[in-house]
Amino acid sequence: MQPAGEQLGATPLTAARGGLAAFLISGLLLSLLGAILPAWRYHIEPDFLLIGSYFLCQNAGLLLGAQVARGVLRRRGLVAGLVLGCGLAALGLVFLGVFSPPFHFAWRLAGLILTGFGAGIVHTGAMHAIVPAYEHEPAATLSLAGVLFNLGALAAVLFVAGAFFAYTIQWILVFMGLVPAVAALLYSRARRPAAVEVAEPSWRDALRDFRSPAAVLFALLLFFQFGNEGAIAGWLSLYLIQRLGLSPVTSLQLLGLFWLTLLLGRVLGLWLMRHVSAGRLLAGSVLAPMFGCLILASTDNMFGAITAVILLAGGFAFILPLVMIQIAGRFPYFHPGFFSGIFSVAMTGGLLAPATVGYLAHFLGVGVVAGLPLLGSVAVFLLYWLLVLESKLSHRPQALV
Secondary structure, eight states: OGGGGGSSSSHHHHHHHHHHHHHHHHHHHHHHHHHTTTTTTTTTTTOOHHHHHHHHHHHHHHHHHHHEEEEEHHOOHHHHHHHHHHHHHHHHHHHHTTTTTSSSSHHHHHHHHHHHHHHHHHHHHHHHTHHHHHHOOHHHHHHHHHHHHHHHHHHHHHHHHHHHSSSSSSHHHHHHHHHHHHHHHHHHSSSOOOOOOOOOOOOHHHHHHHHSSHHHHHHEEEEEEEEHHHHHHHHHHHHHHHOOOOOHHHHHHHHHHHHHHHHHHHHHHHHHHHSSHHHHHHEEEEEEHHHHHHHHHOOOHHHHHHHHHHHHHHHHHHHHHHHHHHHHHSTTTTTTSSHHHHHHHHHHHHHHHHHHHHHHHHHHHHTHHHHHHHHHHHHHHHHHHHHHHHHHHHHHOOOOO
């Protein structure tokens, strides 16, 4: 197999830099709906079933794009994959801008599938490109990837908030489409190597993972954790408008605070993971979002909303890097360049949770935005202690305590 470093340039460092930069684009694309739903005026005429379908279509496109990306990377290489993904994402954003309300919602469903498809290719290419850096320093690489992803999401939210009254949503989405379009142009100028083989585990290897109780617990923990983050990021702005009566711009600013706290938490995590035991840090990381959900569900003022957002994002920031380190230690062949059986199950949680919130909100009200992540946080907490117990019973030297 051709070294990953030769796929975006002359050295592994060049490839890793190109892959990390792609996480900015991925963050912008995957945070899109949480930022533009108020601009589509769904805070005035909420249609929870339709909003849930928006998330479902974007996530269907994301999964399809991730599958197609493997073939593109194998036959054409990382450069071609990233150019294709960024180009499709740019086209999808412009499509969404052109067919924003009052056009029929079917056009937006198609645009979200296209945008998700491009995001899936970009994200998969980015994960392959950072393999050299991940093999050298897993924790730092994952944390830096998370920081850049959050930075892209934060930029998207702040741009929509800043332009909310200055431009129409049509122009906002067209302007946002320039970002992946410019990225596609820059990637296209990189040196194009020959097609590469994309290593993936066999189905037998993936199924073998789930013979271990630890693997099942890890997969379930990640499933609920990804779901918690996706539900809050996708619905926070609408929830704050509906429950607290905040203006769209203020709600988007608090969504920006969520992404900023996630970003700062992952930067701080690089230091904390060297000075605080993994068990204590993970325990605090699952307890803080539980309290954040309780506050979010009961508050009626700005101070409570800010406190809830900081607790939620602060707790979420550390869980993923900590658990991914444990996966790397327990399953040596895992690396971010492919989706193992464990990681595939985990990703499903983040993809389905925002859509599930929309469908439940149609019947139970918008309060499920706080209730569903609360249940998910309880599940993460219980699964964490089950992992501790499993590690003690199996006498693993890399236990979570």
